[in-house]
Amino acid sequence: MKKLVCLFIIFIAYFANSQDFEPTQTKFNWGYGGNETYLSADSAYFKQDKFLRGWHWGASKKISHAVGVNQNDAHRTVTADKLDSNCHIILKPDEYTHGNEHRILNARAIQYEPTLTLNPNNPSELVIRQGDTTRPVFGFLNRRGRILTDSTDPNFNRLIIDSSSLVNQVILSEPWPSNQLSLALIGEKRIDSIMNTFLCKSLFFSINLRRAGSEMNNDTVLKIELPYTYLVDSTYVNQSNDTSHYKVSRNRNIQFWNLPSPAQYPNGTYELTNGRGCVRDTIPLNISDVRAIFITKQMLPPNNKDITISALFRCNGDISRNNHLLKDENADTLEIDSIKIKITYLGGGPLMIDWVRIETPHAKNFLSGKFDERFLKKDD
Secondary structure (H helix, E strand, C coil): CHHHHHHHHHHHHHHHCCCCCCCCCCEEEECCCCEEEECCCCCCCCCCCCCCCEECCCCCHHHHHHCCCCEEEEECCCCHHHCCCCCEEEEECCCCCCCCCCCCCCCCEEEEEEEEECCCCCCCCCCCCCCCCCCCCCEEEEECCECCCCCCCCCCCCEEECCHHHCCEEEEEEEECCCCCCCCCCCCCCCHHHHHHCCCCEEEEEEEEEECCCCCCCCEEEEEECEEEEEEEHHHHHCCCCCCCCEEEEEEECCEEEEECCCCCCCCEEECHHHCCEEECEEECCCCCCCCEEEEHHHCCCCCCCEEEEEEEECCCCCCCCCCEECECECCECEEEEECCEEEECCCCCEEEEEEEEECHHHHHHHCCCCHHHHHCCCC
């Protein structure tokens, strides 16, 4: 009985401290002797001190030796008798892939960092924020709120919204870049489940945030809209005798398919494995033309606990219920060219926003740790 009580206390303590966390470096393991070290360019194990000559795939041991090959692309199941003795082996996991179609690593998403201050005149210029070990590269051109300079502060990587002057103000807009997501079809494989799960025909908007207070009520604290641009033929716009054709942009807000559950925390939420934090469920809509997400105070855990909140939308060309079709690399008429983000603060006390993301359903699962065990498992 005492053992059960101890296990229960450990279990509760684990989830009580469960927060979203930033990635940490993992040791590189190889061989049967339990060798392990950090993957680092400063380590002698990983320094390249000679030209590498090898095959992308295939080729036998005999020809590899004849032409002086010293690198081989191999699965982790490769045996030494298949390789020349001077070969360096590039190992790949069982799930290795080119990252296309329904492969496990085809996790299409773009994450925006609210604390990254981009150069509005040259947003592609690399900006390094001192003390930020996550090294973000995508951000917002417009933001309002506080950004801390002390990297030891627990809210260093969060945009802090704690001023009454920000009530009813847009605090984040103009994400950069906003036009990089596309269907990017490969070949003619247009299986609907793959298109929706992996290839951006369906997408989630996700935001990770926390609040400082403990009051639980249904007051709205954030309004989130996703303005998008799509192309139309100029003749549909001009309505004149001008018969010239060229593409022009029109603007509209994304129409959502699922919204986050409005239930009071902890109802409508669940905890991810491996300490990845708290997530709110989404619920399907039975009405159309819902073009904004409203986050209320009761949807957020009290007292600085992180939560990820998401909403699903579809870009399948059915604009009566969903949205225009997302472009395939280059936008054409009646295709979405860019998807932006507009977040308005409506009050209700201090908020801290960690990150904002647009992601496929598979990417959401991937980044939530659904496949952790497949990557962490070791061979006997």
